[in-house]
Amino acid sequence: MGRAGSTVAVVGATGGVGASTFAALLARASARADRGRPVVLVDLAGGGGLDVLLGVERRPGARWPALAGLRGAVAPGDLDGLLPRWHGVEVLSGHREGPRPDAEAVAAVLAALRERGATVLVDLAAHALGGRVGESVGAHAAADGGGTVLLAHQDVLGVAGAVAVRERQAGPAHLVLRRRRSRVAPLEAAHVVDLPLLGLLPSDRRIADAVERGLGPQAGPRLRRAVARVSARLAALT
Numbered sequence: 001m002g003r004a005g006s007t008v009a010v011v012g013a014t015g016g017v018g019a020s021t022f023a024a025l026l027a028r029a030s031a032r033a034d035r036g037r038p039v040v041l042v043d044l045a046g047g048g049g050l051d052v053l054l055g056v057e058r059r060p061g062a063r064w065p066a067l068a069g070l071r072g073a074v075a076p077g078d079l080d081g082l083l084p085r086w087h088g089v090e091v092l093s094g095h096r097e098g099p100r101p102d103a104e105a106v107a108a109v110l111a112a113l114r115e116r117g118a119t120v121l122v123d124l125a126a127h128a129l130g131g132r133v134g135e136s137v138g139a140h141a142a143a144d145g146g147g148t149v150l151l152a153h154q155d156v157l158g159v160a161g162a163v164a165v166r167e168r169q170a171g172p173a174h175l176v177l178r179r180r181r182s183r184v185a186p187l188e189a190a191h192v193v194d195l196p197l198l199g200l201l202p203s204d205r206r207i208a209d210a211v212e213r214g215l216g217p218q219a220g221p222r223l224r225r226a227v228a229r230v231s232a233r234l235a236a237l238t
């Protein structure tokens, strides 16, 4: 018997906090930790395509526009070998052209991935949380305990953004903070946002540089360890 998969959504409290990067690094950490299990990174951030951030935009394989019309049950095997890969992670990226998936397509794909036993990380736009796509992702994520991770800067604006996201929608279940030199202590931030703190991410100057060179986010040892800790905590919840 294969184990059922798990789904975790990553939402940024404010634009540019590093949610897409964090989702990608979490996916890579999961692939490293459990080599027997497929790991899929699903782009529902609504931007120009996660494949560009990862530097795999020229690799062949399906993007969301090819799957946006899916309805109902999808055989888990139908998604095998269909998606481009990035460091052992299968990537279902958006694309700047073509249709975006609606809630039905998202539900069909997430159900098939879960049945395949995949660990699924969803890069989810905060503005999607109140809508049907967000609800569909939230239902999948809540079902296996993974839930939604809200990433916020550890400062006053980050906390304000996190509170706003949380008040609009009951989705987020855990908080991760991106470290900032700030008067706001991490536990104080978690208290105000009223979510359990799952970890702290250091800033890493290598990230932007590697992305610019088309290598995707390459974390140095400190950030990699921090992401691995969050990944282990999430795995323990599911």
Ligand SMILES: Nc1ncnc2c1ncn2[C@@H]1O[C@H](COP(=O)(O)OP(=O)(O)O)[C@@H](O)[C@H]1O
Binding pocket: 012, 014, 015, 016, 017, 018, 019, 020, 021, 022, 178, 201, 202, 203, 204, 205, 207, 208, 209, 211, 223
């Ligand atoms: N931990 C980090 N340390 C330093 N820079 C980061 C980190 N995470 C992301 N970045 C940089 O911040 C910018 C925004 O990252 P991105 O993941 O696209 O944010 P979001 O998805 O929240 O808009 C990018 O230039 C990225 O390289």
Ligand SMILES: [Mg+2]
Binding pocket: 019, 020, 021, 045, 047
């Ligand atoms: Mg993003």
